[in-house]
Amino acid sequence: MTNLSDVSAIERLISGVPGTKLDVAAMLSHRNLARQLDSDSAATSSPAHQVQPTTKIPMRRVSEGALVLTPSPRRPPVIRHFEGEQQYEGTVIAINLRDRNFTARLASVNGNAPDEEGEFSLDELNGDENLVVPGALFTWTIGLQSRGQKGQQIRVSDIRFRRLPPVTKEAIAKAENEAEELSAFLLRTAIEAPIIATL
Amino acid sequence: MSKTQPPSPGELEVSVFGPGYGESVLVHVGYGAWVVIDSCIDPKTNRSAPLNYLESIGVVPESAIRLVVASHWHADHVRGLHQLLSAATSAIFSCAESLARNEFLTLAKIEAMEPGKIPLGPEELYRCLTTVRERAETSRGHQHKWAGPDRILWQTDKHAPVKIRITTLSPSDEMHSRTVQTMLNYITAVKKGLSEPRLIATCPNDVAVAVLLEINERQILLGSDLEQESNVAVGWSAVLAGEAVKDSKCCAFKVAHHGSYSGHSDAVWEELLETSPLALITPFRHGDLRIPTGGDRARILARTGDAYISADPNLSTKAPKKSGKVQAIMSNTIMNRRLANGPMGHIRWRAPINDPADRGLVELFDGALPLAVVSSAA
Amino acid sequence: MGYYSARVDIIVRKPARQKTCTMQIQPKEPDASVDEVTVVLIGDFNPKIFHPMWFAHHRILREAEADDATIEVIHADVASFTTEWLTVQVLRDRFTAGVKAEVYRSHLGDLVRNVFSLLSHSPVRQMGINATFRLRFKSDDDWHAFGDMILPKSPWAGVLEKPGLLSTNVQGTRADRHRGLVNVTVEPDTRRPGDASVRYNDHFEKPLETSDEPGKVASAGWALEILQEDFDASYERAKHMAKKLVDNFIATKTVDSRR
Secondary structure, three states: OOOOOOHHHHHHHHHOOOOOOOOHHHHHOHHHHHHHHHHHHHOOOEOOEOOOOOOOOOEEEOOOOOEEEOOOOOOOOOEEEEEEEEEEEEEEEEEEOOOOEEEEEEEEOOOOOOOEEEEEEHHHOOOOHHHOOOOOEEEEEEEEEEEOOOOEEEEEEEEEEOOOOOOOHHHHHHHHHHHHHHHHHHHHHOOOOOEEEOO | OOOOOOOOOOEEEEEEEOOOOOOEEEEEEEOOEEEEEOEOEEOOOOEEHHHHHHHHOOOOHHHHEEEEEOOOOOHHHHOOHHHHHHHOOOOEEEOEHHHHOHHHHHHHHHHHHOOOOOOOHHHHHHHHHHHHHHHHHOOOOOOEOOEOOOEEEEEEOOOOOOOEEEEEOOOOHHHHHHHHHHHHHHHHHHHOOOOOOOOOOOOOOOOOOOEEEEEOOEEEEEOOOOOOOOOOOOHHHHHHOOOOOOOOOEEEEEOHHHHOHHHOOHHHHHHHEEEEEEEEEOOEEEOOEEEOOHHHHHHHHHHOOOEEEOOOOOOOOEOOOOOHHHHHHHHOOEEEEEEOOOOOOEEEEEEEOOOOOOOOEEEEEOOOEEHHHOOOOO | OOEEEEEEEEEEOOOOOOOEEEEEOOOOOOEEEEEEEEEEEEEOOOHHHOOHHHHHHOOOOOHHHHHHOEEEEEOOOEEEEEOOOOEEEEEOOEEEEEEOOHHHHHHHHHHHHHHHHHOOOOOEEEEEEEEEEEEEOOOHHHHHHHHHHHOOOHHHOOOOOOEEEEEEEEEEEOOOOOOEEEEEEEEEOOOOOOEEEEEEEEEEEOOOOOOOOOOOOOOOHHHHHHHHHHHHHHHHHHHHHHHHHHHHHHHOOEEEEEO
16 A cells, blocks of 8 residues: 655555545645644534544654654554464353453364364453453464564464444345245245155 | 164164264164254364264265254254255255244344354354255255144154154244244344344243154154243143153153253153153353253252263363464463363164164263263362 | 456566577475455545544544554545554545455454445445465576466567566456456566565446436445455455466466576
């Protein structure tokens, strides 16, 4: 994907897209953009959505016409590569609030190994705690991560719960139609009398 | 007797498979005809355990399996069932009628939309019923019959060398109505976004199919996960009130609901079973839950000393270690990492069909053991 | 799947007397890894709403991740941010989300589905599910031979001096019921000789309006349905394609190369 850390890259990207309206000159103006970002991001895009104002983006002037948004130094570097040495798909079986853990069944993604089980702490889920319900799915990957521009390598264990979207009305309707068709056929054609078999 | 030796034509066989999570019952009713109730996965091969076994004893599933019954939709009873049914091309398929209604099938279809490597019960059943339809639409003709109270599924004709009758005893009409209502309520909740579209197995089990097998003079009761409640129109009470079990005295019993208290009925032991029948049990091991408990085992052993269980419910097998650095990281994340299942436990009972006095031989394979020697819970 | 067209970019390196010839090869299987998985939607969007905190507010992203996200720009015409594992870029007519690590692929699918479940009325005209694989060849000879297999050099004799493959894009028809195409792009990595990338683009077009829905405004529903049913299958097809290309390469005994 395009690196948007400099305005020239943004210009090139946008210029190739037909119908894009962008006041590039305004974008190049440091002060104008800062004001615009503050006001745009504070506005609601639709009644349901309130976006938090991004008033605290630190910015620095590199040279006239260039605008760079400086990331906070505490932000973790981007994962460039993640070699999964062991990967599981987990399903929550039970939750033990007293012991602050949950039990999960694990299906190995690498190969056909038998299912496993184990307990995981509820306190090490990095914000996924409220997703832990019986039946919830998660991925658990252990492997070597390559991070940042210089490709710093670190072996990690990553548990990440699936944030599955709600089932859409269309999907439910489609499921209902298919189920209705199958059900009607099966109920209509089932054998009524006892089956007489020969040996 | 070698494990891979098939039964002789005149030999009855009841094989019960259960590795800890999962149950399957396979019955040779005579002369090469087999009946399968439920399926589970053999952890070694990741295939349907009854299918594996039949192939290992040289039985050809396509012609040999005559009847496949899904006793209900719970994942521990149906994993691998579609694989089995796909191989059993001559088989009649049976399950509770409520599972063929659009309410259940809609939920199964919605559930199947979501990803997951561990297959879900309803999805497995949906696939089985789709296969049943595909077969019915081809020249093979209709091949399904619903289970219900006192319903004769399958019986031999008058010329057969063995007199066989297979009757389903449940679910009762009341259980059927409850299931339909429950599914309707569930779909409504899913449509309103009030519920995740994931069917959770709840008690009581309103779709469990208990089966009575009559093979010449012998009677065998397969209890599935049928439970006992105070309502006489459901569960074992409804079965006992039926006509099919009148005058029944079964010599063997696949104990209901993994030997749990909720599956127990004194009346079943007293009215439907011989004194000291052969009792066959599969455990249920899921997370912290371990059934049968010590109390359950004592209760069963008080009824019969001839009781066997396919696997020790309290046995926990450590999962194999991974390579050094990966293991170190895993140890810091997961506690008590273990195999979800032990080996595929297998209880096999064989007896001559024409000699009901001969109690036959019970063999135990791959971790199956007498109920009396099961270890205490840790 | 038939082949409709091939677009080939050729560069001229330096003038030299070169002849093409048939060369015997014994290639070894290259190492393969996933470089990137992306989902691109073409339609009408409002970039300024795609702030990380919007994702967190709707529980599409962890709050801490949204907090720590590196925001390049959030503007009426363009939005772009990255988290540890994810990159999102939105223009008025293009939404792109991608991951570098294959282990996050399922989470990428969940994210895009979540976004367009919330923005289901967004008009979406096209969608691409893309996977890029990196092939690391065991030798320079193998790397060159792969390029020779993809682009035989004989046809370029007398046309260009020392022709070399820069990029090949091959298009094929879809084998399923969806409208669209399949594109495969093969590019040697000139910055890292010995590597090549193979990009699989599963391209979907909005279904044609049915006769009982004339004039119905396009929405994201059709794309959501495909993501629901086909996201994993698309990746399997991509892996199969890459494997097939590698298998064909390993089975190749001769290539049409330059001396």
